[in-house]
Amino acid sequence: MKHKATLISVLTEKVFEQDILDVLEEEGAKGYSIFEGGGNGPLHQHQSQHLSMVDEFRIVKIEVIVLNYELANRIASRLVEECFPEQPGIVSLSEVEIFRAQKF
Amino acid sequence: MKHKATLISVLTEKVFEQDILDVLEEEGAKGYSIFEGGGNGPLHQHQSQHLSMVDEFRIVKIEVIVLNYELANRIASRLVEECFPEQPGIVSLSEVEIFRAQKF
Amino acid sequence: MKHKATLISVLTEKVFEQDILDVLEEEGAKGYSIFEGGGNGPLHQHQSQHLSMVDEFRIVKIEVIVLNYELANRIASRLVEECFPEQPGIVSLSEVEIFRAQKF
Amino acid sequence: METLVSFFNLFISGFQTPTLGFLMGGMFIAAMGSRLTIPDQVYKFIVFVLLMKIGLKGGMEIRNANLAELLLPAIFAVLIGVIIVYLGKFALSRLPGIKPVDAIATAGLFGAVSASTFAAGMLHLDDVGMEYEAWVSALYPFMDIPALVLAIVLGRLATEKKQGSQEVAANKRKAVSIKFIIKDSLQGSALSALILGLLLGLLTKPEPVYEGFYNPLFRGFLSILMIIMGIEAWQRLSELRRVAHWYAVYAAIAPLAHGGIAFGLGAIAHYATGFSPGGVVLLSILAASSSDISGPPTLRAGLPTANPSAFIGSSTSIGTPISIAIGIPLFTELATLVF
Amino acid sequence: METLVSFFNLFISGFQTPTLGFLMGGMFIAAMGSRLTIPDQVYKFIVFVLLMKIGLKGGMEIRNANLAELLLPAIFAVLIGVIIVYLGKFALSRLPGIKPVDAIATAGLFGAVSASTFAAGMLHLDDVGMEYEAWVSALYPFMDIPALVLAIVLGRLATEKKQGSQEVAANKRKAVSIKFIIKDSLQGSALSALILGLLLGLLTKPEPVYEGFYNPLFRGFLSILMIIMGIEAWQRLSELRRVAHWYAVYAAIAPLAHGGIAFGLGAIAHYATGFSPGGVVLLSILAASSSDISGPPTLRAGLPTANPSAFIGSSTSIGTPISIAIGIPLFTELATLVF
Amino acid sequence: METLVSFFNLFISGFQTPTLGFLMGGMFIAAMGSRLTIPDQVYKFIVFVLLMKIGLKGGMEIRNANLAELLLPAIFAVLIGVIIVYLGKFALSRLPGIKPVDAIATAGLFGAVSASTFAAGMLHLDDVGMEYEAWVSALYPFMDIPALVLAIVLGRLATEKKQGSQEVAANKRKAVSIKFIIKDSLQGSALSALILGLLLGLLTKPEPVYEGFYNPLFRGFLSILMIIMGIEAWQRLSELRRVAHWYAVYAAIAPLAHGGIAFGLGAIAHYATGFSPGGVVLLSILAASSSDISGPPTLRAGLPTANPSAFIGSSTSIGTPISIAIGIPLFTELATLVF
Ligand SMILES: Nc1ncnc2c1ncn2[C@@H]1O[C@H](COP(=O)(O)O)[C@@H](O)[C@H]1O
């Protein structure tokens, strides 16, 4: 059985990763995945891609799939308000279909 | 020319990667991409993120774009049934637009 | 406030990364993220996954979120025409929702 | 009284050996929440160099060895691997809150062998000047592979008994083939490196590179590996807490029990075929150790329903520290007393 | 005339020391647009080994040291860290085009300590044969932590004064807790490695592994670290260009000014409690150096609104090269002249 | 008869040299399906250290060298690079199932130079005690760059002839600029490291760090690099199978043919300007070797339509093992006989 769900995707510096995960845990997200990379954004002109010496400044992408669109929205809004007024990073939402809804 | 296509996204432990690729090959998917990362899920409480000593337990994300929605569905169902009753991991589908349909 | 936006996702070999970024800059994309991985495609049979000795042949995924669908389309078309007639790689578009539109 | 004092001194000076000190140092900084990490890639390289060093040395000396002597210890190694798995299955699966497949996987990991503990044991014998046969490192696979194979076979049987038809479809994909599991074990990075080293030591003349590179780096790389093992041990502890407490009890007792069994069998080989005291100690350390590199992924792939928090937690957080901190000095001391 | 010639020779031979040569070599190939990189993981491992070496050595010698002697230099180290931050805040925030929080963050990074510069300084003293107290490396945290803590506290206050209520909500998440910042500093990879080394040197007997591994690798690993620092310095330069030019001016003057202050205080300790000339030089180098590993992420987490291009650019591109190229030989020479 | 026996002994003892043994060991474990890998980052670091060692040594000795002697060998190096590319284009593009651009790219890679083969050759000469000019390593770029530049220019011309207007639009983005290709080659990691080493050897006084670090690590790091090359060679073989078989034939013959041409030109330099026998051997090894690190990405970027399976497969799977296993001992032996 397939179900509609929402994928929350957060891009930020690794140094702020724990803040994001704290919010996810508080909101009861059941799982997440993290990928490391680089990037470039409008706010800070750092090229994360080349910040080799300071590992904590690399970009991470945190992906969370939640079944409930309201919950996705709440998580995203909290992140935007609490974590990103001053920190670099962006939050986006998109639609996905998942299987075995009880896992999300 | 743009075409609608389906992106299959599989998250699992690296140790099970080959099982997934075998199914993809059997079903004739023309390409795939793989990214390594970490994660946390409801089934097993391992924090893949920190399992540094056992590389094979890291999380991989396998992404496959297929043109045909039926095929995407069949691949996803096979994966859910054959690979994921006992192994950790999730499968999701989403809509994308691609160019040069002959490549997919 | 949420806004509809378009995510452009480019998969190619690292050696061609700079070409892509040049096009992005010319078109005025405000940010991008890059992730490294491996893959397999229909054109060239190289298994990027195992090309360990030549780092530049690894697969990179470049993700760009732009607010304007026309711009997304133009960027994607330019990439397909200018970078990918001879180079390995694929370009796909998908819909996302973002916050704080001024950043994109 | 005097014995007690000497035991106390042994204990204190044990903690002062860099090997153990670095292990505990790793646990200490992990406990303090330090963000210090040794990159995975460096860890892999260090393990590779240590195993190559052990393998090369073994290979070079096997050239002049009487390989008939290897026979009895090798048979005992297989036997020990098998005994440990059955013993562990028997002991653990009787305890409350432990799934059969988790019991078997954990026993399999304790039957398998830890390259780092083995390396630490060798360095200790070198430091105290106790000699051992060069081919002892060749015993590694004789204990490691049977333990892993047996655990996966038993684990599969236990799972299939319990589960329905859907499961079977999935299992068909990777049916229990003993040949496949053996191949998979041999292809693991640790055994591959050891075998590669043995072959190169046996067939080429690597003395200059051994003396100029692998041997001098051994002690230093081992010290770093110990820090990594210590960090890892501490971090796995939090996972272990989430599974049944009996795992911790098993993991604390098993290394010494297994080492003791091996010591007994080794002593038989000593009196029967002249197996050296140092060899007996190393056989005991192989038995006492539990796999930390190659074992976990082999078990994970073979028994995906087994909970890795249970088996890795037991082995890395408790089994390895105990076999290094207590097992190595204990069996060395025992050999001095007994032989 | 003769003095000039000797100065010129000092200068030339300075450029011929491998340490500085490798640093400039790194800048050179980065300037040529080379794609040569030393992988991050190797970089982290190298820093770890260097800090372990320094820590182990310190720990082993502290055993026989009179720790009362450490008191005055440690107090001075704290004092220097604090002075540098206030001085930098005062100097920078008065300049046009510089945000207060950026000024404070930059001053904090210059108050904190660079492990690589410190290692280069030690090697230089070893090479010229100037002796120093073994416990000097223990001064590192006494300067590093106060500077970072003070900068984050001042930076937070400056930000809160300026901003509205939404900001405050976010800040509640990580309120300014001095205890938290101290803990965070100690948990950073550089300080952890140094403290781990000190403890192991003090409590275990690591002489064999120190002599056989950590010490022999020191010079070589430092040479590679210098290449990395050079590459990094050049690459950050382009970022520095995007921020106010005053940062470059500050970064060029600050190391020598800070080193000078420390030299003065060190001289007091020399006459008061017999602090060695080599110790005074190392204290000056600690002060002259600016943090490149642990400082930036601690500041980033503590002051997310501060622009990292400003503070990292100043420190890595200009501060570090100047403290290595000029600071180290200058303060060494000064000590030879003065004491 | 005696010659045959001595040849056979040479062959056997060749396989016993660790260099070749480790290369074949790598192939062996890859063939067994082993999951053993040496992390990329370690690989990069090893190559860096080897090239720095070669460069530093060269740089330190060039100080006292008569650089006029370099002229003729350098001209010959350029000539060899050019000859190899034209020869390969001519030979390969005539064969069935081979696209012109693939022929040219493959020839380019064989004209370019392999750092690992070169390092193995140097170690071999050191071991047999055959001397060579210190500046021989400076010949590397003289052969490498012309070969790559020529291959890309010829490949571009071949592509443009064939293709329409859309292609041209894309090509405009990166028009064939010889200056650009030369710059790109020099900026590659291998050449950068070599040049950096040469400069540091020439301009600074790196003797202590050379003797204490780079030189002692040379043999050990090379042994690991050989294992990596062996694994890589085996893995590329499966790709090579998917392209025309003629590539394998070319790759087997080319190294010895190229080495032979270089030996001839080297002999001219020997009689004309006293180029040493060891220098002639190293020139032959440079020619016999085919690029494995810097060449592939430069070719990929310059000739994106060329199939990398063809050119990397030929070079890594067959070219490199043949030049190491046969080329190095052959040309060394030849020099002993001839000079
Ligand atoms: N438009 C965008 N598309 C994709 N990634 C972005 C975009 N804008 C920002 N990012 C990512 O978010 C990070 C922080 O951006 P910023 O908050 O502007 O400093 C960048 O380094 C990128 O990795």
Ligand SMILES: Nc1ncnc2c1ncn2[C@@H]1O[C@H](COP(=O)(O)O)[C@@H](O)[C@H]1O
């Ligand atoms: N809701 C989720 N969102 C994103 N990733 C998830 C989610 N649940 C599980 N995952 C990923 O799937 C892996 C395995 O999850 P599990 O099957 O629950 O053990 C986790 O480590 C995550 O990387």
Ligand SMILES: Nc1ncnc2c1ncn2[C@@H]1O[C@H](COP(=O)(O)O)[C@@H](O)[C@H]1O
């Ligand atoms: N259908 C696909 N789904 C996902 N990734 C793909 C697909 N096709 C190609 N790729 C990625 O694009 C890279 C280049 O493909 P190609 O252009 O066919 O050589 C591959 O290595 C994959 O990483």
Ligand code: NA
């Ligand atoms: Na065992």
Ligand code: NA
């Ligand atoms: Na400072």
Ligand code: NA
């Ligand atoms: Na060549």
